[in-house]
Amino acid sequence: MKKKLIIVGGGAAGFFAAINAAELNPELEVVILEGSNKVLQKVKVSGGGRCNVTHACFIPNDLTEFYPRGRKELLGPFHQFMTGDTMEWFENRGVPLKIEDDNRIFPESNSSQTIIDCFTESANNAGVVLKTSSRVDTIEKKGEQFVVKTNSEEFITDYVLIAAGSNAKVWSLVEGLGHKIVPPVPSLFTFNISDERLKNIPGISVPNASVKILNSKLAEQGPLLITHWGLSGPGILKLSAWGATELSNKNYNFEIEVNWLSKPTEGVLEFLKIQKNKNGKKQVILRSVFEDVSKRLWFKLVKAARISETAQWAQLSNKQLEDLANQLTKCTFKVNGKSTFKEEFVTAGGVDLKEINFKRFESKFHKNLFFAGEVLNIDAVTGGFNFQNAWTGGWIVANSVGN
Ligand SMILES: Cc1cc2nc3c(=O)[nH]c(=O)nc-3n(C[C@H](O)[C@H](O)[C@H](O)COP(=O)(O)OP(=O)(O)OC[C@H]3O[C@@H](n4cnc5c(N)ncnc54)[C@H](O)[C@@H]3O)c2cc1C
Known part of the structure; x- marks a missing residue:
């Protein structure tokens, strides 16, 4: 039987993980459960509608300096996947990027829709199943597997990635799984x-x-x-x-x-x-x-x-x-x-980083439970670094699932 990965959240980290997991392992069934009726809504409004995908800073040590929370933890992950890899990833999919004078990187089209189209098309080609209006209400461990319930369906799955961004309800679900949540406060x-x-x-x-x-x-x-x-x-x-x-x-x-x-x-x-x-x-x-x-x-x-x-x-x-x-x-x-700050705002706080194994972006308490993106207590200054965190986490989860 095919193994299954359920991804909670059809945002930046969720899509990036889904596409890469499905491409790396065609035997894996990848399902994105998105609570609202539209995916990638933050990507849509990001960077004033232009989507500042990453930043032209190519040394892992230097890059970590832009993260008030996550600086230490992201150093290892950035050695696996960082800004240069992000550029290559998009360019290989026919999305040319440009570096602006202040080192922010945008699609040449100057439109976040280009990024959304790239994601939805790549996910579709890789066979990712996308379910919108599927808000996850509960996640429970059952033996080696997880039971994930939405407002309308129930899934039994081998792997769960929580990529629900800064969301109080999901954080309380995560608390229910035994994790500590650092209280959220605004940043930027x-x-x-x-x-x-x-x-x-x-x-x-x-x-x-x-x-x-x-x-x-x-x-x-x-x-x-x-x-x-x-x-x-x-x-x-x-x-x-x-x-x-x-x-x-x-x-x-x-x-x-x-x-x-x-x-x-x-x-x-x-x-x-x-x-x-x-x-x-x-x-x-x-x-x-x-x-x-x-x-x-x-x-x-x-x-x-x-x-x-x-x-x-x-x-x-x-x-x-x-x-x-x-x-x-x-x-x-x-x-x-x-x-x-309308161009980009983020929330500090989220799943306590001490409880995550950053070699895999995996819970230290539950094998095969992963986290990526803003759900973690990681955030950065403005300039494309918040998305880079989502891409890096998503990439590492995709590579960890099944290994
Ligand atoms: C206006 C604005 C502009 C920004 N511009 C930039 C920028 O240019 N560059 C940059 O680097 N960063 C930018 N950011 C920050 C960046 O958007 C976030 O850091 C990034 O989107 C985080 O990705 P994520 O996947 O963790 O969360 P999100 O992209 O927020 O995705 C989470 C998804 O989970 C879904 N969800 C939540 N709860 C549930 C549930 N219970 N069940 C199912 N689904 C659920 C949500 O509906 C959402 O679709 C901006 C932020 C804002 C608000």
């Missing part, structure tokens, strides 16, 4: 700040700021973007991912300090004093003396340093120069709440 969000210095200048960005969260060890560097609600951009998103749990504990009320310049704080005051000598007759507010700081942001920071709009450099007191240096390099803001 932007900071809400109501402050005169950021008002009416949405869209302004700086290329390489440093941001730290006061009274914590959390600090990051990267581009910042001023929005209608506060601050966003890679520097903030990275902080939100690394600080997901800590910031949730603070109820998203905390203070940050921003250095808008891509240079250290030291030396900035001296540089401003040189401007005072060199540009004595010039009006301070009219021209930013740092190329990283645009005219409109400069205007706001000069005003915050209580320098009048008509003041010339020569008229500035030492105190005013110090205040301006502080606004540029030690600019503090109160954060009150968070907003969702």
